[in-house]
Amino acid sequence: MTVKLPAWFEAGFPHIWNPYSQMKTAAPPLPVARTDGVRIHLADGRVLIDGIASWWTACHGYNHPHIRAAVTKQLEIMPHVMFGGLTHEPALTLAARLAGILPGDLNRVFFTDSGSVAVEVAMKMAMQFWLNRGERGRTRFLAFNDGYHGDTLGTMAVCDPGEGMHSIFTGLLPPQPMLDLPVDDASTAAFDRFLDEHHHELAAIMVEPLIQGAGGMIFHDAEVLRRLRAGADRHGLILIFDEIFTGFGRTGTMFACEAAGVVPDIVTLSKALTGGTMALAATVASDRIFAGFWSDDGAQALMHGPTYMANALACAAANASIDLFDREPRLLQVSEIEQGLTDGLTPCRKIAGIADVRVMGAVGVVQLKKLSDPKALQRACVEAGIWVRPFRDIVYLTPSFTMTADDLARVTGALRKVLAA
Numbered sequence: 080m081t082v083k084l085p086a087w088f089e090a091g092f093p094h095i096w097n098p099y100s101q102m103k104t105a106a107p108p109l110p111v112a113r114t115d116g117v118r119i120h121l122a123d124g125r126v127l128i129d130g131i132a133s134w135w136t137a138c139h140g141y142n143h144p145h146i147r148a149a150v151t152k153q154l155e156i157m158p159h160v161m162f163g164g165l166t167h168e169p170a171l172t173l174a175a176r177l178a179g180i181l182p183g184d185l186n187r188v189f190f191t192d193s194g195s196v197a198v199e200v201a202m203k204m205a206m207q208f209w210l211n212r213g214e215r216g217r218t219r220f221l222a223f224n225d226g227y228h229g230d231t232l233g234t235m236a237v238c239d240p241g242e243g244m245h246s247i248f249t250g251l252l253p254p255q256p257m258l259d260l261p262v263d264d265a266s267t268a269a270f271d272r273f274l275d276e277h278h279h280e281l282a283a284i285m286v287e288p289l290i291q292g293a294g295g296m297i298f299h300d301a302e303v304l305r306r307l308r309a310g311a312d313r314h315g316l317i318l319i320f321d322e323i324f325t326g327f328g329r330t331g332t333m334f335a336c337e338a339a340g341v342v343p344d345i346v347t348l349s350k351a352l353t354g355g356t357m358a359l360a361a362t363v364a365s366d367r368i369f370a371g372f373w374s375d376d377g378a379q380a381l382m383h384g385p386t387y388m389a390n391a392l393a394c395a396a397a398n399a400s401i402d403l404f405d406r407e408p409r410l411l412q413v414s415e416i417e418q419g420l421t422d423g424l425t426p427c428r429k430i431a432g433i434a435d436v437r438v439m440g441a442v443g444v445v446q447l448k449k450l451s452d453p454k455a456l457q458r459a460c461v462e463a464g465i466w467v468r469p470f471r472d473i474v475y476l477t478p479s480f481t482m483t484a485d486d487l488a489r490v491t492g493a494l495r496k497v498l499a500a
């Protein structure tokens with residue numbers, strides 16, 4: 080089907096560089112005119128139900144009136160002011176609220192503007208924690224196969240090189256140890272052995288709790304997180320949970336770490352932090368980590384400060400998003416979505432070529448035995464009226480928590496039909 084492209088697309092597209100795209104061969108992106116609830120309105124008049132909530136950010140749906148009102152109000156008062164030497168109410172209120180809803184003593188919030196940078200800051204914090212104690216040999220991060228932590232150089236070094244996106248850099252980044260998650264006796268023994276032998280080299284252990292997202296939407300049990308905590312505790316190590324994907328209800332509890340009853344030393348947040356409206360991220364440290372920087376020596380300070388750190392509009396959006404978690408039954412909605420995904424996706428098991436179907440919270444995954452052309456699958460889904468972004472051998476759904484049962488059934492029904500075709 081040929082669609083007429085708007086004039087702004089014709090004029091601007093030759094000047095844009097798109098994400099994760101071979102610009103020479105990639106099909107052009109779909110021009111969007113507006114969003115509304117769980118729907119994306121394309122410039123050519125077609126309307127798609129968004130099955131993935133804009134990379135898992137729009138947890139309350141698009142254009143939520145409460146977030147819009149909060150951002151509009153903040154825009155009148157002060158869109159932004161530098162955070163070095165100045166501070167403001169939206170940021171401090173948000174910091175206090177995050178400390179309040181996170182478990183344990185995760186009490187100190189450092190704001191940045193993207194998930195990758197939040198992870199970079201977590202890594203820098205961990206390394207400097209040891210440097211401040213005079214331990215200069217702790218420069219490595221234990222990460223896990225199938226993990227994904229971002230696209231910047233430091234975070235790429237802790238992504239699984241086989242995850243595909245950054246494999247061209249293999250061998251060129253600071254090498255980091257990478258193990259299988261301790262999911263069974265053998266992998267737990269290997270993890271314990273590695274810590275026994277190498278703990279003194281490690282700045283931290285890092286993991287995406289419960290779901291390894293962009294590395295393949297792979298689930299693990301809460302017990303795995305308890306094993307990581309126990310291993311870290313045995314050696315006094317820092318444990319970083321990257322909750323950029325899982326935070327704010329996605330796996331069924333407000334934060335994935337709660338399901339395991341485990342408190343990490345540092346947690347990273349972004350994605351749904353602003354309900355999908357603005358760029359904002361946070362690296363939240365425990366009292367112990369913060370105490371490692373508390374000194375009369377200026378050289379022991381954390382030397383980091385992005386220009387748009389704690390942007391007031393973004394903090395207002397995040398505060399409004401947390402209001403919605405307080406006022407509306409979001410976690411109940413997540414459990415209803417979980418049931419809807421289970422009901423809607425389980426029948427895919429009967430379709431030829433399907434390897435696995437799994438659901439956790441508001442994450443549903445259909446894994447194919449082989450997915451040779453994810454873009455063709457995406458195009459077929461667009462024709463069926465839904466927006467998804469299959470990758471590697473999976474197609475996943477991470478809908479807004481506010482998606483109605485009818486819309487969810489439309490999305491899963493359309494996906495089933497496309498997969499069966």
Ligand SMILES: Cc1ncc(COP(=O)(O)O)c(C=O)c1O
Pocket residue numbers: 193194195196198227228229230287292293321322323324349350
């Ligand atoms: C677990 C995790 N960490 C880090 C990132 C990077 O976040 P950003 O794309 O905002 O840099 C992502 C993004 O998908 C993620 O899922």
